Amino acid sequence: MTERRPRKDALRNRAAVFTAADTLFAQCQSPDGVTMADIAAAAGVGKATLFRAFGDRTGLIRALYEARLEPIMNAVADGPPPLGPAAPPLERVPALLDAVLCLKLDNRHLALALEQTGADNPYATAHYEGWHALLRDTLDRIPGLADSDFTAHALLAATRADLVAYLTDGKGTPREELREKLAKFTASVLNTGSGQGQAAEH
Incomplete structure (x- = not known):
C-alpha cells in the first residue's frame, strides 16, 4: 500500500506554524504566555488547523522541538565524531552535552515550554528520557566510571532549560563562557582533566 504524502498546503501550514511559534517563543517573557490562539493568528491559520x-x-x-532537534539526532545516529557513535566516549559525552546546551541556548523559551509538559515533572518527558539513555549508554563505555545512570542525570541537570535561561537572561552569562563552564564541569566529573573533552564548536 502506498503511503499517503502530506498535501502541499498542509506542509506549508506546518512550516508557517513552526516559524510563527519559533518567533513567539523567542520574543515572549514567559513560555506560558504563548497560546494556540497566538500561534494560529501569527501563522495565518485557524485554531482548528492546529488542533487537527x-x-x-x-x-x-x-x-516543533523535535524538528529543531532533528539535525543533532541525525548526527548522533550516524554522523562522524564527536557526536556520532564511533566517537570515543570521553570525546562524545562532552560533545553531546554541548549540543544539548547549544540547542537550549538557541531555543530557551521553547525548551522551557517542553520541560513544562511533563506534568510538573520534566524528567518524565520522552525527550529527557531519550537523552538520559543515550548519555548513560555512552558513559557505560568509560572504564572505571561508577554509576553511569546517576552521572547521566547529574550532567544533564547542568543543561536544564530553566538553569540555562537563568544564567543567560538573568545573570548575563555569555554563550561561549557558559559552554566553556559546562565543558570544564564535564571534564571534572569524568576526571579527564581540563585540557580534554573540549566542546565542539557550533
Whole structure:
C-alpha cells in the first residue's frame, strides 16, 4: 500500500506554524504566555488547523522541538565524531552535552515550554528520557566510571532549560563562557582533566 504524502498546503501550514511559534517563543517573557490562539493568528491559520495537526499545545511544542532537534539526532545516529557513535566516549559525552546546551541556548523559551509538559515533572518527558539513555549508554563505555545512570542525570541537570535561561537572561552569562563552564564541569566529573573533552564548536 502506498503511503499517503502530506498535501502541499498542509506542509506549508506546518512550516508557517513552526516559524510563527519559533518567533513567539523567542520574543515572549514567559513560555506560558504563548497560546494556540497566538500561534494560529501569527501563522495565518485557524485554531482548528492546529488542533487537527498537533492535537494540543503540548503536541505542537513537542513537534516543533523535535524538528529543531532533528539535525543533532541525525548526527548522533550516524554522523562522524564527536557526536556520532564511533566517537570515543570521553570525546562524545562532552560533545553531546554541548549540543544539548547549544540547542537550549538557541531555543530557551521553547525548551522551557517542553520541560513544562511533563506534568510538573520534566524528567518524565520522552525527550529527557531519550537523552538520559543515550548519555548513560555512552558513559557505560568509560572504564572505571561508577554509576553511569546517576552521572547521566547529574550532567544533564547542568543543561536544564530553566538553569540555562537563568544564567543567560538573568545573570548575563555569555554563550561561549557558559559552554566553556559546562565543558570544564564535564571534564571534572569524568576526571579527564581540563585540557580534554573540549566542546565542539557550533
